[in-house]
Amino acid sequence: MSRTEVKNLLKYEHVALKGEVVTQFDTPLLPDDVVEINFGRPFYKFNDPYVNILYEDEWLVVIEKASGLLSVANDNSRDNNAFRIVRDYVRNCNPESRLYICHRLDQYTSGILVFSKDEDLMRELRSNWGFYIKERKYMCVTENVPAIPEDTIRSYLIENSRMQMCSTNDSEQGQLAVTHYRVIQSRDRYALIDVEIFTGKKNQIRVHMSDLGCPIAGDRKYGAETNPGRRLMLHNYRFTFIHPVTGELMRFSLSTPQIFRKLTQ
Numbered sequence: 469m470s471r472t473e474v475k476n477l478l479k480y481e482h483v484a485l486k487g488e489v490v491t492q493f494d495t496p497l498l499p500d501d502v503v504e505i506n507f508g509r510p511f512y513k514f515n516d517p518y519v520n521i522l523y524e525d526e527w528l529v530v531i532e533k534a535s536g537l538l539s540v541a542n543d544n545s546r547d548n549n550a551f552r553i554v555r556d557y558v559r560n561c562n563p564e565s566r567l568y569i570c571h572r573l574d575q576y577t578s579g580i581l582v583f584s585k586d587e588d589l590m591r592e593l594r595s596n597w598g599f600y601i602k603e604r605k606y607m608c609v610t611e612n613v614p615a616i617p618e619d620t621i622r623s624y625l626i627e628n629s630r631m632q633m634c635s636t637n638d639s640e641q642g643q644l645a646v647t648h649y650r651v652i653q654s655r656d657r658y659a660l661i662d663v664e665i666f667t668g669k670k671n672q673i674r675v676h677m678s679d680l681g682c683p684i685a686g687d688r689k690y691g692a693e694t695n696p697g698r699r700l701m702l703h704n705y706r707f708t709f710i711h712p713v714t715g716e717l718m719r720f721s722l723s724t725p726q727i728f729r730k731l732t733q
Contacts, residue, residue, distance in 0.1 A: 481513060482506050487524065489513050519553045522580070522720055527713050529554055529567070529583040530720055535699040539572040539581060554583055570594065571668065576686070579606070579704025580720050592712050597668070602717070603708035606663040606673060607652075607724045609701035609731055610682035611692055613659040618650040621676045625669045632689065633671040635679050645669040647676045653732050658685065658696070660724075660732040673702060685731075697727045 474493070476482075481489045484504045485497070497503070514521060518537045523530040531554060533539065538549035546552075551569050558565040568590035570582045584590035593600055623635035624642025636642045646666040653660050659682065663673055674690045677683055683691040685701040708719040 477505060477507075514557050516553055516557075519550055521554075521557075523718070527585055527589055528711070529558065529585070530707075530718075531581050531583070532722055533573055533578060533581050535576050535578040535703075538575045540569055550581055551583070558585065571597075573704060574671065574674075574700070574702075576700035577606075577702045577704060578699075578725070579722060580707040582707070582709070589712055600710045600712055601708075602710065603706060603719075604665050604668070604704065605706040606665070607703045607705050607728055608661050608663060608673065608677065609685045609697070609728050610659050610661055610677050610680075611657055611685055611694060612682040613654045613657075614649070614651060614661070614680050614682050618648075620646065620648045621679065622646050623676070623679065625672065625675060627670075633669070633675050635675060643667075643669055645672045645676065647673060649677075653729075655732050658731045660728055696731055697725075701728060701731075703728065 478491050478493055481491060482505060483490055484506070485495060486502055487504075518534040520532040521529065522532055531550065533550045538545055540551045541547070541549050551567065555567040558567050565585055566587065568584045568587050570584055570590055570593050573579055573581060582593075584593065623645055624637065624639055625633050625645045626636050626638075626642040628634050635645075644667060648664045648666070650662045651659050652662055661677070661682075665672055671690070674684055674687055678687075678690040685692055686695040686697055687700050687702075688695070703722070703725055705722045705724060706720065708717065710716070711718050
């Protein structure tokens with residue numbers, strides 16, 4: 469292969485290093501680095517304003533989802549959702565690829581989402597969620613400051629006739645939800661709160677913060693009166709799990725959105 473041919477392969481994005489497209493001939497290499505060359509067509513370069521790919525291997529894709537983006541399609545929006553965006557990406561890389569969502573985030577919650585490229589693997593994760601998932605932590609900004617700065621909330625959640633989740637003490641009617649919270653800082657009526665969930669029930673954090681008299685800012689469905697960030701101020705910033713194939717402990721962390729800290733400093 470001539471020097472010109474190599475330069476053209478780089479220039480037109482036919483070369484990838486560790487899964488990332490490279491165009492510079494002097495890109496440094498380390499022992500065991502994998503270099504791929506696609507002679508037929510350029511590698512697909514992913515770029516989307518609502519999805520950031522944090523990790524990918526032959527079994528899993530882990531992303532950061534923006535606030536406002538659905539996790540999966542609903543009756544009102546078939547195309548604008550994280551699943552469709554990531555599915556199109558993996559199919560552009562390999563037309564035979566499939567994609568399956570392992571869990572969901574509310575539309576207006578930002579943070580970490582995990583997808584599987586294998587249906588059996590997705591079912592394994594979902595069926596043994598408590599074994600594989602080791603940590604799920606969120607940051608939120610609430611209206612009002614909790615009277616107790618750190619506590620664990622336990623209640624049973626049920627859905628009412630208005631399609632809202634609510635707490636009950638009746639273990640036969642609802643599903644157990646456990647949430648631990650810690651106030652990080654506060655200013656005026658807003659508090660920045662670190663939350664860890666030990667169950668994954670629908671709207672769990674939103675309900676529990678509302679139960680404290682401290683609804684999440686921007687969450688009018690559960691009692692918020694203000695929307696200072698023009699979004700639901702709930703962000704899944706850490707997700708830790710055991711890789712179901714390799715057994716490796718996978719830990720993903722995101723920074724807290726600036727508006728969360730600005731409001732509470």
